[in-house]
Amino acid sequence: MAWQFAIDVGGTFTDCFSISPKGKTRCIKVLSSGLYKGRVDSAVSATQIKDSRRLREPDNLWSGSKITLFPEGQLPRSAQIVDSCGASGTLKFDQPITCLQDASREPVRYEISMGEPAPLVAIRHILGLSISEKFPDLELRLGTTRGTNALLTRSGARTALITTLGFKDTLTIGYQNRPNLFDLNITRPGPLYDEVIEVNERISAEGTPLQPPLLTELRLQLSRLQKEGFESIAICLLNAYLNSSHEKMVSKLCHQFGFKNISVSHQIAPLIKLVERGQTAVMDAYLNPILNDYLHSIAAKLSLDSTLKLMTSAGDLVSMGRFSGKDSLLSGPAGGVIALANIARNCANQQAIGFDMGGTSTDVSRFDGRFELETETVKADLSVYAPTLAIETVAAGGGSVCWYEGGMLRVGPQSAGADPGPACYGRGGPLSITDLNVWLGRVARDQFPFDLDLKAVEQHLEGWRRRLVDDGHEEQGLMQLALGWLKIANSKMAEAIRQVSIVKGYDPRDFALVAFGGAAGQHACAVADELGMQRVLFPKNASLLSAVGMSLASLAGRAMQGVYRSIESNRLEEFKSVFQELQQTAEQRLQEQGYLGHPEIKRTAEIRYQLTESALLVDEPSDGDYIRAFEHQHLQLFGYLKDRPLELCSIQVVAKDASDHVASLEAFQPTRRLQPTESIEFYSGSEQITCGVISRSKLRPGDFIAGPVMVHESTSTVIVDRDWELHVLPSGHLELVRNEIHQEPLAQTAVENASTASDPVQLEIFSNQFQAIAEQMGATLRKTASSVNVKERLDYSCALFDSDGNLVVNAPHIPVHLGAMSETVRCLIRDCPHLKPGEAYLTNDPYLGGSHLPDLTVVSPVFLDDDEALQQPTFFVASRAHHAEIGGITPGSMPPFSKRLGEEGVIFRHFRIADSAAFHAEALHKALTTGIGVCDGDDRAESGKVTAEYPSRSPAENIGDIQAQLAANTIGIRELKSLCRQKGAGIVLAFMKQLQHVSRSAMTLVFEYLGDGERTFADQLDDGSKIQIQATIQNQRLSLDFAGTSDVHAGNFNANRGIVSAAIMYVLRCLLTHASELHRSGWFREFRSDVSSLESDFPTVSHVPLNHGLLESVDLKLPVGMLNPPAHENPEQSPAVVGGNVETSQRIVDVLLGVFGVSSASQGTMNNTLFGNSDFGYYETICGGAGANCFSDGATAVHTHMTNTRITDPEVFESRFPARIKQFSIRQGSGGDGLFHGGDGVTREIEFLEDLDVSLLTNRRTTKPFGLEEGESGKPGCNTVLSPSTSVEVSKGSIQELDSSAQLHVKKGTVLRIETPGGGGFGKKS
Secondary structure, three states: OOEEEEEEEOOOEEEEEEEOOOOOEEEEEEEOOOEEEEEOOEEEEOOEEEOHHHOOOOOOOOOOOEEEEEOOOOOOEEEEEEEEEOOOOEEEEOOOOHHHHHOOOOOOEEEEEOOOOHHHHHHHHHHOOOOOOOOOOEEEEEEEOHHHHHHHHOOOOOEEEEEEOOOOOHHHHOOOOOOOOOOOOOOOOOOOOOEEEEEOOEEOOOOOEEEOOOHHHHHHHHHHHHHOOOOEEEEEOOOOOOOOHHHHHHHHHHHHOOOOEEEEHHHHOOOOOHHHHHHHHHHHHHHHHHHHHHHHHHHOOOOOOOEEEEEOOOOOEEEHHHOOHHHOOOHHHHHHHHHHHHHHHHHOOOOEEEEEEOOOOEEEEEEOOOOOEEEEEEEOOEEEEEEEEOOEEEOOOOOEEEEEEOOEEEEEEEEOOOOOOOHHHOOOOOOEHHHHHHHOOOOOHHHOOOOOOHHHHHHHHHHHHHHHHHOOOOOOOHHHHHHHHHHHHHHHHHHHHHHHOHHHOOOHHHOEEEEEOOOHHHOHHHHHHHHOOOEEEEOOOHHHHHHHHHHHOOEEEEEEEEEEEEOOOOOOHHHHHHHHHHHHHHHHHHHOOOOOOOOEEEEEEEEEEOOOOOOEEEEOOOOOOHHHHHHHHHHHHHOOOOOOOEEEEEEEEEEEOOOOOOOOOOOOOOOEEOOOOEEEEEEEOOEEEEEEEEEHHHOOOOEEEEOOEEEEEOOEEEEEOOOEEEEEOOOOOEEEEEOOOOOOHHHHHOOOOHHHHHOHHHHHHHHHHHHHHHHHHHHHHHHHOOOHHHHOOOOEEEEEEOOOOOEEEEOOOOHHHHHHHHHHHHHHHHHOOOOOOOOEEEEOOHHHOOOOOOEEEEEEEEOOOOOHHHOOOOEEEEEEEEOOOOOOOOOOOOOOOOOEHHHHOOEEEOEEEEOOOOEOHHHHHHHHHHOOOOOOOOOOHHHOEEEOOOOOOOHHHHHHHHHHHHHHHHHHHHHHHHHHHHHOHHHHHHHHHHHHHHHHHHHHHHHHHHOOEEEEEEEEOOOOOEEEEEEEEEOOEEEEEOOOOOOOOOOOOOOOHHHHHHHHHHHHHHHHHOHHHHHHOOOHHHOOOOHHHOOOOOOOOOOOOOOHHHHOOEEEEOOOEOOEOOOOOOHHHOEOOHHHHHHHHHHHHHHHHHHHOOEOOOOOOOOEEEEEOOOOEEEEOOOEOOOOEOOOOOOOOEOOOOOOOOOOOHHHHHHHOOEEEEEEEEEOOOOOOOOEOOOOEEEEEEEEOOOEEEEEEOOOOOOOOOOEOOOOOOOOOEEEEEOOOOOOOOOOOOEEEEOOEEEEEEOOOOEEEEEOOOOOOEOOOO
16 A cells, blocks of 8 residues: 545645555645744754754755755845754754854844655655655545635736626625625625626527527637736636527637636536626636646656645545536535544544534534535635535634724734734734633643743733723723633634534534544634534544544535426436436546546435525435435424425536445443643632643543643643543543533523623624624524525524613624614504514504515514513514515515605514414404415404405515515524523613614713814705704714705605614724724814814724614604604594615615715615516616725715625526517726716616506606715716617617606517716815
8 A cells, every 4th residue: 555645725724634544644734925934943064954853854855955044133144054964963964154153142033945845845844854855655645725715815827708799797795785785895806707798699598509509700809818827717608508609609719829727617507596606617717827827836756656645625526627616615524524424424423513623614504414515605705605514614613803992892803824823823823713712721731832822912911901901991900801801712612513403493402523634623612602512523533633534534526407397296207317427427427537436426416496596415214215315404403394396406426436434333431540640820710720631642541530731632622621531532532521511600690690791892792693693693594495586695684682672782784674673663562562472463554664565574583481470572573584575566676756655565563473472374364465464363453454455465475575584583592592591581681782782882972072162064965855953972972964955756766764763873884894994094083172172083883783872862852854753643544654764774874974074875776677567576776886985985886875786697587588688798988077076877778578668767767866065966877778679780769768757668678777886085186
């Protein structure tokens, strides 16, 4: 047998695990730069040094390598090493170096370079080969972050994208949503490609060629790209997942021009969604040359009979020829999951959760007898199609930065990185988790290869301690502060584990926690305590377990095909031929890599309910019944099933090397109780304790030790907390078993001591937990909903409320929902005083806190165990989702010319949809279709009212999404109850109130900096309706007076108080996000003359939660009028509001930002577009330009302010609806000029394939988005219709321009063109 090497190349370190021909294992860690670092202990002569770090290294290992010395205050000196001796630790050079004479006084650092990649350096070290010696035959398995690093640093190959005419900007626009809701400086990752070429071709949504590619122009473009030195081509044509003929023609032409790196979308990701498939093709083309060069530099040094296999993100081993950029993104962490599975089989009854804590983040995964795969992953903010092992990543690693803001201690997401590294490295780095463990004595300091700077850690801790005292917190010691940050980090990591367990229907207490990575051993017991887990496994070679996993991985061939057809039989018999073809392909790909045995075949079907987007991956069940297996998974994950046909999205087949590693379950057999002879003082929980210390090298199978104890080795430290016991298993793995739960003092006293809520540590932990609950609700809603609106456009919000109905925390989705939802909950409390456990209420009435009728809100009271007798809920949870159809006079339920509420759809007023016994589906269906709305057999007044002058056209879809909203609320109730059981209801409520207090305090600080003063600003809608605001700050309170705003609108541009509150809340939260930048830009000085009283730096408040506290220092004066229309006693007769929610709300934000002088106007509209007929309704909003502000340009082609809905992918759009997208591109030059430029809008063209009714509800068609401080206005938008006979060449007059609001019936072949406004510029251009 040859030597076997498994190597994981990380960002900082490269881990190498080797097996000799005799079966002995050896491990080594080297820097991923390939450099070896050291320090001169003594100079033997001018040509020879001694360094104890070189002891026991192979003789002559460094002969021929380059050494560079770095004497203090002098230029580096280099020489070639001619001899090295491991016995004496000496290095001899080919020439004298004069600076060595000072080495005894000033330590001289040095670096050794072999001039080879890190994997080869590691192999040479283990084999004792100098740079001049050749490698023997060996087997190398490699995982690398080279592709990921190139992606993050944007250092890939020069790439061009070829796509369908009209879609050159599709990947830039993406889904039009902004990444950070309250960020006015909207930044999105730039494209990986340098140029886009459009090809005039078209394939229909059914796969039928409509226009063959016109290749003449393409030839000219390819010739130019070749001359300009482009390395890679990515090809992604619309609907090529159905018919690849056009892509093949274009690919063939690219090959004829000599391009070597060509990524074709249908080959690498044959699945629906142009955006994901396009991003995958581009990423693949961008990374492949980089990876190929790197891998060839390694392969070229190996012998001819050596083998090189690569680890993919799916956990497969493949040959160099089968490895591509898209497969490389998680190749290192995938190795850890493979090792996790092996440990689970041997030590944990196939039930294990991986806890891989590294320097910058923690990766969490789950194994329950099978690997969980995902077909879509996000890396560097790009969503790509690539089979990937399911790994949850949280920004809490050893290097995660510890800081303070807004009354709360914070951990991450920033990282100290490798340079400068944590503060204790002595290079000026920030305070990090590693520093805390060092300071608290929780790591073996003498195991570090360099001296640690404890003074720097102390200085950081003291600085933060003073900051907390200055901010009004009680005095606390440095140790207490350090322990607080550790608790926060542990809480964040525990939450990541909840995401891969509880969220997916698994109880973490049924699993063993397998801790690996350099830092996991210091936190594993604490994280397990938080989750109630009883066992922790710390494997051998834990700090390089990903490399170990690569040594266990199997060679594989993989094939996938999109299907998107209805399922007729449980065993998928109708797709038998597809399975067979894919199996043949997978087996062939395996054989091409040299495997000649009988492979193991794994078949997987991706199944979903029809007309939904989220699918489940179902492995072939033992009985062959895929439908039963799907239903089992769906029930486990979501808790219910749907009465709806199933669709097969895709089929995947994997052929793997069948020579699997045999599992042999091992159990602990106690033979020797150890009592460590050494001890140290370290901190655990909240107190200092004496802890035993022992080297792992002294442990033998059968040993056991009671905690607390520290187990150390050269690459890691394991902390066994008290109430835990350490066992050494026969394999050498360490097993930690919990004896009993140790309660922290906080948990014992929290209920009685509500003042604990000011604790900045616990406040951050509770804030994260509340946020996680809201986000978990949102994830459940998206996964279980039926409509495109929820699944694709993400037009929904979920939130938690206190007992008074005030917002506590929300999942950041749609801003216009958030302020109004509190109003809905408060109205329910007011109108329904006899709420009961298990009930849920449906409301969409804008005069009861709704936003407009399509936004349906489901509210659930949360009763704890003893609440029912009091008849008073402790909390409320709510979810609001936009339904594309809820009745009304036009399809889509957003009529442009409605004049009263009844014309806009079905109206629900606290309609009870569920109780503890059941979900009232029949009553709800009756209400949606007839307007009769009392649940059968229920005469309670608070069961609610409903009116349906114009019933819903899609009651089944309504009910499906309402069920999903109810499922989301159920998750929220479950998690809040669980939190109360752990912490006590009193303390949970106290921290809710404190979070609101933090938001109020931050807002008060902004008002203090602004100083007393008054400003007025106004703008108008396209029809002349005026919005005017007078903002007055006095005594750190803000008064907003809307006097001067127009009277009640005769149409539907009225906005209720909830909408106005939501707009105010959004703007105030944006001010907090940018308070420091605004201060630096001089913004505060615009409001006050006594600038000398302002401190030089504004305190950081950018992460303050959005909740009711933001409004507690705001006085709102809202006269009856367009922004406060009066309700009619008959809801159907109340003023119409649909335009107020989507259009007026945007203008309120523009005026608010204008009165503060922060930002010029953004597009000021959502460009609402609706079409349909008696059978369906479709609704979308379209992005535009963001306004420039006083410190940055406005973003292009993005949603702003009160919405952040995604736009439907072009291929999904065309597969669902009788329409075809002709163009979706950036409207160049539509943003206003200025010192800071306004963002550009977009052009969107839709061709209708049937006669349909179309409605438009837009604005900024006659009024321009204003600029500020002499910045130019953005261009207004324009809506036009091209008749079926119209073409580009026709004479003027064939195109009909539409008003801002329009309603029309279109014939088949009509094209609707929407040009959206740009943003206003800010400041005079110099």
